[in-house]
Amino acid sequence: MAVPVTEPASRARPIKARHFVRLKLRVMANNFRGQAWRAVLFVIGSLVGFWIAVGAFFGLATPAIAGDDRYALLVAAFAGGLTVLGWLLLPLVFFGVDETLDPARFALLPLPRRTLVTGLFTAALVSVPTIAVLLALSALVVNAGVFGGWSAAVVAALGVILGMLLCVAAARAVTSAFATMLRSRRVRDLAAVLLAVAAALLGPLQLAGLAALRDADWDRLAGVATVVGWTPFGAPWTVGIDVAQGRVWAAPVKLLITAVTIAALLAWWSRSLESAMVGAASTGPARSKPEVSGGAVAALFPRITGWLPRDRFGALVAREARYWWRDARRRANLITIAVVGLFVPLMVNVGGQGFSIDSEQGFDFATDTSPVLVSFSMLFVGLLAAMTLANQFGFDGSAYAANVIAGIPGRLELRARMAAFSLYVLPMLAFVAVVMALVLGEPTWMGFMAGTLFATFGAGLAVNSFVSVLAAYSLPETSNPFAMNSGAGVTKSLLALLAMVATAATGVPTVIAAALLGDAWLWLGLPLGILYGVGVALLGSYLAGDALDRRQPELLSAVTPRR
DSSP states (O other), rough: OOOOTSSSOOOOOOOHHHHHHHHHHHHHHHHHTOOOOHHHHHHHHHHHHHHHHHHHHHHHHHHHTTTTTTTTEEEEHHHHHHHHHHHHHHHHHOOOOESSSSSSGGGOOOOOOOHHHHHHHHHHHHHHHHHHEEEHHHHHHHHHHHHHHHHHHHHHHHHHHHHHHHHHHHHHHHHHHHHHHHHHHGGHHHHHHHHHHHHHHHHHHHHHHHHHHHHHHHHHHHHHHHHHTTTTTTHHHHHHHHHHHTTTHHHHHHHHHHHHHHHHHHHHHHHHHHHHTTTTOOOOOOOOOOOTHHHHHTTSGGGTTSSSOSSHHHHHHHHHHHHHOOHHHHHHHHHHHHHHHHHHHEEEEEEEEEEEEOOOOOOOOOOOOOOHHHHHHHHHHHHHGGGGGGHHHHHHGGHHHHHHHHHHHHHEEEEEEEHHHHHHHHHHHHHHHHHHHHHOOOOGHHHHHHHHHHHHHHHHHHHHHHHHSSSOOOOSSSSTTTTEOTTTHHHHHHHHHHHHHHHHHHHHHHHHHHHHHHGGGGHHHHHHHHHHHHHHHHHHHHHHHHHHHHHHHHHHHHHHOOO
16 A cells, blocks of 8 residues: 655654753764873863862862851852853853854754754753762752751752753853854954953952952851842852741742743843854945955955065965954954953952952052062963964864965964964053053053063963974864864863963063062063063974974874864
8 A cells, every 4th residue: 555645654753852962972972982082181171070079069068067057158159159150251261162062063954943952952961060060069958958958958959950050051152142243243342342341350259259258247248148149140059048047938039030041041042043053143234345455465464464575474474364353263262362361460469468348448459569479470461372372273174284285384384373373462461561550550560561471472472382283183163163072171271281381481581580680670671571582482483393394294184173
């Protein structure tokens, strides 16, 4: 008997969230296959994460261990609030998000948006950071159970689970939204400002927290914790303590606040997810480009590189400069440098004992710093600025094959990449020096701070050139600039630590010079710093260039994404 063509031979099974989880695990296993080093790094990162989680668990369970519930609300509100804030900002600033399941891969599949969002969200929960955070914050369940019995523990467990869902939803929504904005050249400046403002909030929060702890005004902190507990940052984490302390009516209200926030974040994510699947953002009607004098060759050089010679070096610098401005992934790193460059020295030099909160005069930023301490903070900023180049060939991916085929000498390529990157970073470092000199009230320190920054940045260029040649890794083929492959976050962290240690060791002479020269360093710091930075960078490009000439095929294989 013939079967009608309109009737399917077998009913298709609906797509569930578990299918996305199984797909993610299979893709992760395929990524580890044949690359034992990546699997080892993944295991090491998992062990480190669980070790930190166990330590955090015992730290957060201190109220239960001590048998004193006075500080249980403080621990829940501040620990939970900082956790949510970290999941919001750290993926943008440093770690990125695990995008093993790239949304763009599902663009041609007839999946409803709700099914796609639910599946990707469930798959995102299957990760080492999620399990580690759940383990650490399960201490809040212990606190609630000790002070309020099993009912408070059950409510606290529900709150911790909802809080974890909130963290993952916030990370996904924010990174997806910023990825969409950074793909659009029309709104990239707005994205940069929003990210800078959001990340800069960490500084004032830390300063206020340190001042409050130093004053030991626990009543004030309890009031702040109560307010935080009624926001999405602290609502899910404080419900168990509310039940334990007799405020049962507050628990359902806070759980409702958390649920509504999660729903809003997922709705926001679903709106930006569609553009992520398409891989482009609407930028409005195209505007006609002005005529460029000098012909087709001059049109290839951005305005910032118009002074360069029209030779191989100039062409390489112009290409890299254009990539750093237009590529969303690279532009996200430039934003990070701009934010961290101001945040770190303010935290070190202004966040010390000179900061205080007075009820009548407000914030007092009086400081007692020395050129040696300032040079140390500038050293840290300089090495962080250069750390972006630790995987500079990973940005190119398989496109690096064009350089291999063209036979570009390694020394020339590394010098060109350093020059293009410096066109954007050096003005940022100079701005940091000016701002810090004005904030500290020492305008004569401006020169040696800039010199220390330039010297350390040059040392970082040399060190990271070696790292980028010897330890490159591939980046996912996605339009999300914050996406990382499974295990790549651990690789990035270890390489960053290695590069930071080596750069700090190379930049230590600037701190020693500041300690030995005394007041003379205020005037000699700028010229000596520039000479030292340029010299070390050129030496690094000379030595790393030879390694690049020998390792071009291996480097191309390392940065080519596995499909």
